[in-house]
Amino acid sequence: MSRGEADDLDVADVQRxxxxxxxxxAGIVTRWQGRLLSLAWRYCHDRTIAEDMxxxxxxxxxxxxxxxxxxxxxxxxxxxxxxxxxxxxMRDHEPAGVSLDDVLIDVRVAYATExxxxxxxxxxxRRMVATLPPRYxxxxxxxxxxxxxxxxxxxxxxxxxxxxxxxxHRARELLKRRLASVLPxxxxxxx
Amino acid sequence: MDELDRILSAEPRLxxxxxxxxxxMRSVTLASTATPPPPFPWIQVLLGSAASGxxxxxxxxxxxxxxxxxxxxxxxxxxPVLPYLGYTALTLTIVLGALRLQRELAIxx
Numbered sequence: 001m002s003r004g005e006a007d008d009l010d011v012a013d014v015q016r017x018x019x020x021x022x023x024x025x026a027g028i029v030t031r032w033q034g035r036l037l038s039l040a041w042r043y044c045h046d047r048t049i050a051e052d053m054x055x056x057x058x059x060x061x062x063x064x065x066x067x068x069x070x071x072x073x074x075x076x077x078x079x080x081x082x083x084x085x086x087x088x089x090m091r092d093h094e095p096a097g098v099s100l101d102d103v104l105i106d107v108r109v110a111y112a113t114e115x116x117x118x119x120x121x122x123x124x125x126r127r128m129v130a131t132l133p134p135r136y137x138x139x140x141x142x143x144x145x146x147x148x149x150x151x152x153x154x155x156x157x158x159x160x161x162x163x164x165x166x167x168x169h170r171a172r173e174l175l176k177r178r179l180a181s182v183l184p185x186x187x188x189x190x191x
Numbered sequence: 192m193d194e195l196d197r198i199l200s201a202e203p204r205l206x207x208x209x210x211x212x213x214x215x216m217r218s219v220t221l222a223s224t225a226t227p228p229p230p231f232p233w234i235q236v237l238l239g240s241a242a243s244g245x246x247x248x249x250x251x252x253x254x255x256x257x258x259x260x261x262x263x264x265x266x267x268x269x270x271p272v273l274p275y276l277g278y279t280a281l282t283l284t285i286v287l288g289a290l291r292l293q294r295e296l297a298i299x300x
Contacts (some may be wrong), residue, residue, distance in 0.1 A: 142200040
């Protein structure tokens with residue numbers, strides 16, 4: 001399904017929901033559950049928590065559907081709602097998120113018990129993104145979910161493209177510095 | 192694209208579990224049928240605040256003028272009619288109580 005076709009379906013479903021057909025929201029859920037769930041996963045790296053977060057995001061979207069004006073694509077609006085929801089979720093459920101200490105413990109355990117293979121290293125890199133401060137974490141998570149589309153990331157976050165670019169640059173610096181300290185051998189040449 | 196880009200771009204997408212859509216729709220349906228919370232009682236709050244303010248103001252005025260003798264003089268002047276004031280207050284209370292009772296009974300019917 002092309003993006004334009006998805007947009008048309010979304011707009012039609014939004015109108016039906018606003019006219020009172022709650023069941024029409026199922027179409028929106030079916031089309032976007034993968035995206036919202038993957039986005040939630042990148043914040044918490046736990047399937048059960050990610051599903052709870054995504055469910056809450058859909059509920060929030062349903063409740064605020066009347067605020068969708070159609071100025072941007074529905075997917076952009078929905079992702080913005082989800083990002084706000086996940087940000088609050090992470091703030092309210094702090095121990096449930098990925099902490100830098102958790103990642104460091106994982107790395108030490110992995111080094112003590114086995115040679116860190118490529119797959120494990122990649123997993124650590126991805127979890128490390130979730131430990132970044134929110135102002136760097138959000139653009140990074142979204143940028144890679146959006147297949148490195150800077151303009152779309154900026155639109156979703158409601159920030160100028162230059163600001164997003166600067167934050168991404170800073171995020172990469174932070175990531176590289178942290179990874180270099182926890183992955184002393186294999187990590188350095190990987191980055 | 193460097194190694195960091197490659198790793199972060201290649202993060203696999205998570206597929207929802209079997210009952211996810213149904214679970215979301217259940218919570219959405221519940222939310223759509225839920226009774227909205229009662230509105231905030233602004234009128235009661237405003238009336239209560241006004242009454243509290245009036246009482247506080249009266250208290251301040253009474254405490255300020257208590258030594259001036261004005262209130263004492265007023266009480267002396269009212270002394271002959273005080274019993275009548277008591278009867279009037281009692282009558283008013285009974286009338287208001289009867290009216291209230293009548294309204295309660297009408298609502299109950």
